[in-house]
Amino acid sequence: MGKALQLLPTAASDKALLSRLEEEAGTSATLCYQCGKCSAGCPVAFAMDSTPRQVIRLLQLGLLSEALEAQSIWICASCETCSARCPRGVDIASLMDALRREALQQGKINDKKVAVFNKAFLSGVKSFGRTYEAGLLMQHNLLTGQFFKDAELGLPMMKRGKLSILPEKIKGRDEMKKIFERAQELGGV
Ligand code: SF4
Ligand code: SF4
Numbered sequence: 001m002g003k004a005l006q007l008l009p010t011a012a013s014d015k016a017l018l019s020r021l022e023e024e025a026g027t028s029a030t031l032c033y034q035c036g037k038c039s040a041g042c043p044v045a046f047a048m049d050s051t052p053r054q055v056i057r058l059l060q061l062g063l064l065s066e067a068l069e070a071q072s073i074w075i076c077a078s079c080e081t082c083s084a085r086c087p088r089g090v091d092i093a094s095l096m097d098a099l100r101r102e103a104l105q106q107g108k109i110n111d112k113k114v115a116v117f118n119k120a121f122l123s124g125v126k127s128f129g130r131t132y133e134a135g136l137l138m139q140h141n142l143l144t145g146q147f148f149k150d151a152e153l154g155l156p157m158m159k160r161g162k163l164s165i166l167p168e169k170i171k172g173r174d175e176m177k178k179i180f181e182r183a184q185e186l187g188g189v
Contacts, residue, residue: 009062010061010062011062014062014063014064014065015062017064017102018059018062018064021059021095021098021099021102022095022098024098024101025091025094025095025097025098026091026094027089027090027091027092027094027095028090029056029059029060029090029095030060031088031089031090032053032056032057032060032086032088032090033088034053034056034057035053035087035088036051036053037082037085037086037087038051038052038053038056038081038082038083038085038086038090038092039051039052039053039054039082040085041081041082041084041085042076042081042082043077043079043081044075044076044077047075048070048071048072048075048076049070049071049072050066050067050070050072051072052072052076052082052092052096054072055067055070055072055073055092055095055096055099056090056092056095058070059095065108067099068099068102068103068106068108069103069108070099071114072096073096073099073100073103074100074109074114074115074118075114076093076096076100078093078096078097079093080093100118112144113140113144116140116143116144117136117140120135120136120139120140120143121136122180123139124136124167125176126176126177126180127167127173128167128168128169128170128173129169129170129171129172129173129176130168130169130170132167132168133163133164134154134163134164134165134167135167137149137150137154
């Protein structure tokens with residue numbers, strides 16, 4: 001968190017937004033006493049601009065825009081380690097998820113590459129029931145204009161059987177599609 005933050009009384013609209021996000025996430029940021037156990041256990045905190053503890057603090061302070069614009073919410077891998085470790089029972093992973101959905105809806109995405117990756121990953125899972133790595137990389141590179149990014153890694157990975165040219169499909173693809181349809185009915189984007 002590089003830039004200085006100016007603390008003002010929380011706007012009513014931000015209070016209402018926080019209540020809605022907490023309701024969607026089924027948890028409350030106000031329970032957090034800033035012990036930092038979530039950040040200490042987060043496997044990707046090193047790559048975040050605000051650690052999970054800091055994201056929760058932004059919410060507590062009513063700095064909703066800052067939380068929605070944090071790259072951290074896109075870097076979060078939804079592993080739920082933070083939620084499992086929290087001594088106050090704050091479901092941080094679920095709040096991260098609610099923040100991601102809200103940021104998408106508001107078009108507040110600081111790092112377009114991360115959002116593109118996120119969409120490409122989900123579209124592969126929706127179509128094949130599991131991630132299709134080669135397609136994911138090609139789609140990501142095309143949409144971000146980095147046409148040959150990591151291209152040199154493709155062949156060695158294929159030779160070692162770590163990357164396949166064609167997608168592997170799971171049996172329960174219809175069920176997977178239903179999960180996505182249900183998520184959209186519930187407001188997913
Ligand atoms: S582990 Fe829980 S109480 Fe501790 S900083 Fe994280 S959210 Fe707050
Ligand atoms: S759910 Fe996200 S924020 Fe929590 S530990 Fe995993 S990656 Fe970090």
